[in-house]
Amino acid sequence: MGRPAALVPRGYVAIGGRGPEDVVADDRGRVITGVEDGRILRLDGLTDPGGARVEVLAETGGRPLGLELLPDGDLLVCDAERGLLRVGPDDGVVRILADSVAGERLRFCSNVVALSDGTVYFTVSTRRYPLRQWIGDIVEHTGTGRLLRLAPGSDTPEVLLEGLEFANGLAPGADESFLVVAETGARRLTRYRLTGTRAGHREPFAENLPGMPDNVWRAGKGGPIWVALAGPRVPPLDLLHRAAPAVRGAAARIAVRVPYRPTGATGVLAVDDDGRILHHLARRRSGYRMVTSVCESAGHLVLGSLWEPGVAVCEMPPR
Template sequence: MGHDRPTALVPRHHVAIGGHGPEDVVADARGRVLTGVGDGRILRLDGLTDPATARVEVLAETGGRPLGLELLPDGDLLVCDAERGLLRVGLDDGVVRVLADSVAGERLRFCSNAVALSDGSVYFTVSSRRYPLEHWIGDVVEHTGTGRLLRLPPGGAPEVVLEGLQFANGLAPAADESFLVVAETSAYRLTRYWLTGPHAGRSEPFADALPGMPDNLWRDRRDGPIWVALAGPRVPPLDLLHRTPPAVRRAAARAAVRAPYRPTGTIGVLALDDEGRVVHHLGRRHSGYRMVTSVCETDGHLILGSIWERGVAVCEGPIAK
């Protein structure tokens, strides 16, 4: 993909939400934003465009660490919880139900993102089979390729449909649900997994050589592009390390897990169409808001989430091309 210089990602304000690490942000039909924070709470944020009127409401507590969220047509919420697996949360009553916590006898650790399709099936990612969430950097450094895409059929048991992914992360469907796009964070790429047609069950590159590490994906189901949060810029030493033998990468991963991590101030978001073409690329080099792990669009603004920060960032939306 071409590396056109990004247009400026213009921050309006930050909104503190009384919790740490709003890792994923999703907008509902009324423009409110849902997110999960480090202590297990699911929050709904309203009125974000004006910090004076912003409201934070606690909807549920998962008892784990919620990451990716997906609103269901019936108003419930799918939650990928890094500790508890794939959950369904009632937003009216706060009731949490476990939909899947293992696959083929292996406990689901580090469940990351989910999408629900119109046939009632749910697809979800597992970022790593080797490292838990708190040691995510170990997987990125070691480049284990143990990420997976799983399918939960209606009323059935989860099954693995794609493996060997480099830190499988965000998921988004094609507008016509003919394929899914899955982010491979530590490979700087988006991969297409075909659901229908002659290539069903096969995967191929959708957009590669991205300018940063793709994390959560989000799209407004009614229309609009696939939004991609870039959690960090490309790191040339890491690219070189990924070409070294496994033992070297394992040793580097052990060191990385022990070292204090500090994200850079370089942040970015992309929007792509269903052909994999970039329609928006916004970035900022010296941002006070770091490690953008998610982005959604509401009321003409971009809302950024981060596993690092204690709130969300509200930015100007893109100018239509």
Template structure:
């Protein structure tokens, strides 16, 4: 499917804090997110601006990024400072699941998915740049992203895959046979096979019209929603073909320069064959740098590393 349709904004909900980087919907239509001051929030009635209400669930003491809602209502939280956490949403208790990997601190973990047997898979975006210098990794094209596996009962994950270009969003296929990894720096989705003859191997899954960030699967048979943090940038593609020293110099300059995201935003939805079923865009958007998307009822809810709230948009018609 190549046709692009408009991303139609309906309203905006302020959260009172910046950077709801990931948004996930629970079975009751509420939206959970983490913000820059370390709090985990739950947004009630996101589709009704008059009834919308924000509830504080916990404080991680770090910087929460990707969230994974577990069947018992708890959250797995990828914290860029503290590592991989489990948060009880009833009393706010925070427990560290892992803070080291391969003999070094687990930093800048970005997203996680949980399998029915309790296994957790986790992405690490960069081993060279911290979260507040993320643009340096995108510019330098370091390829230091990782995919990790934390077995049930284990306190330290194992490294399954290295060399990823800013590994970010993570989701599991409907049949549980593979993972989908967002490589933000390469504008693509990558498939990592969990079962079958190719188990343990990775291959391209889908090329995208922008830089993918967080992923969210809408139920077992639903599509995989992909937030596009920004469009493709042809000069950046050219820079990535230059020698490492040139890219390092450009990255140093990018980290020091003021950054403001552009006004073109978008989301796509793909099926388990990597085919695009929706591509929604908006130019000159007031809501910038969409880093996550989830669906609730008749709406799409967008999160952002940049904004102090979430945007609620119309859900597209069709499959």
């Protein structure tokens, strides 16, 4: 992989809430996000930071993470505390679609997509750690992430994949024949086939990424898949992941007790449907830390973060 191009900031917009972990754009260029106090916010006018508007759409009563806009205007929400939700932006009504799977409570729903037939797919990052201790799973490398499917009209999710290393962002292929799943703990994207002779199988899509992939966002069927890199590669962590389980477990117990502060390294990728990297944008010393999501809006890139109290607006790379 060659040297990354510069990720050029254009503005920062405080949104009155901390941790806009996922950002998604609607067809009018407005950006929707969820913050740590449970509110779902809609942001408009981000290209004019001084005139940006923030509107509260709903409150989940939990901690919203991954979001997906539906054709009817409703919103799917992966809530780390309450499960998979459906939210009505017009009336603020929050409905639980699923809060357990196989008798086990959904404790860390991460990201969600809905396909054209109404089938919903979503990830669970870890079965071992809650959101507030996410770093423990990254360190211990538990491999307890899951990919789940919720059929139209059903309230019972089906487990499609297990053993994922901190399953996170999710995006469909342009023809909906596969899904791309981000495995944050393994620095890779995995393809899960939905159709064809290899339906139900997983395979590498993009490996040995330059950072830890978090949320992913598809810029329409003809656009690339944008991947947020929440942190850079950490060689000592790679080495720890090859250690014995007892060693990793002991390190994780320490990690969850030590205050975490992200580095200033920021990065995003754009990949095509063959897993080829089209763009790698990075900034080594960014004032905006821990980029967990990225989307296109009004000709700009908008970044979200589990850490920051606002969103960042950056330049789009040349087409």
